[in-house]
Amino acid sequence: MGEMRIAIAGAGSVGRSIATELAGNGHDVLLIDRDTRAIGVDDLPQVEWLLADACELATLEDARLGDFDVVIAASSDDKVNLVVSLLAKTEFAVDQVIARINDPANEWLFDDSWGVDLAVSPPRLIADLVEGVSEEDHPEEGTLPPLPGAEIAESVLHAASPFADRPERDLTAELPEGVALVAVLGPGGVRPPAPERTLSVGNTVVFLAEPDALGPLEELLERVEDSEESASEG
Template sequence: MRVAIAGAGAVGRSIAHELLGGGHQVMLIERDRAHFEPGTVEQAEWVHADACELSSLEDAGMQLCDVVIAATGDDKVNLVVSLLAKTEFAVRRVVARVNDPNNEWLFTEAWGVDVAVSTPRMLAAMVEEAVSVGDLVRLMTLRQGQANLVEITLPEDSPLAGQAVEQLSLPKDCALVTILRGGRVIVPQPDDPFEPGDELLFVTSADVEHEIQAALGLS
């Protein structure tokens, strides 16, 4: 897979290292001479250019990329890169970094974004997930907000304890995808019982997210 990364700062270089380790081809696009350091990721193709300029992207061969990652520290730049990648070069998958959570609402299909990754929101979610019991925690938004990955930890007095998975009545457009129990990752089977302390992960539409706690008897 050929991946273009706009922004060769610490984040862009880290992503490049991970992708190269997975056997992918990586092109790093950076306009700031101070961040243009090919020696830091030698296996990547480096392009010194402005990723917001259409001609620069054409010269770099953006049209040959399967995935584009807009990873700069500027949300405006990431939105422009995403829009150009999708509308001008028909890139199949566009991933964009969100630096300011207040701008997250902009990172949608209208701007060419397939997946928006908000580091501040993800870190906050990890903190909530670590300390919240019985409360629903949104971990990630999927497919332009059409679905969310959410987590809830069953408290010690959960009415669900001892009941089988098949007894759980979830709302429409919601699925229990895994149970984390101690060091185990459990793929839920109909006769698996719930236990206090279980971390339940669901994929759900935003419309019914609020109904999950009621289904678990926790509201």
């Protein structure tokens, strides 16, 4: 019932990791890239792929982009991500367009004038972490008004989180239905999900979630270790 059609432009490490995670959760995922080596068909058996230039209108017409619920522009080239976002929104009226910002200097471009519903800027998120800026300080960032399809949610792991200092698989095993972990941000930058890797206090975990799953996800992420938090909460 909760299956979504998701197109991802850019089959680098970020695009591939998002595709693997979402396809593993039962969504219908299409990866678009010009580079056959990037696609790696055998490595991603659950993912459809299209070997073509995502910036060309004909390519997106071939992909029937208008049938997709979400388009993620995840390439390492900001120009590509802007063009894909604009085409997805203006030519195909895709409900949810998410774009990756690679160069913080280009951040001002990534807004609704380019068809972007949500821009993810890893350098800014990491800077916020370093400066101790929390989600409450930027209530407009990381959350979107209700839209059909999916939304981005993010949370910073605190010391009392039951998932701090534990492998990512412990978190993903408890995620509500309709939620996928798509990235982890830390001092070393952005990295795709890795089940065996340990989550640390201060890491930002980023999810793609169906609107109905946001409440259960927030409850899970706000859960605290019983022992320490009762003393510090008060």
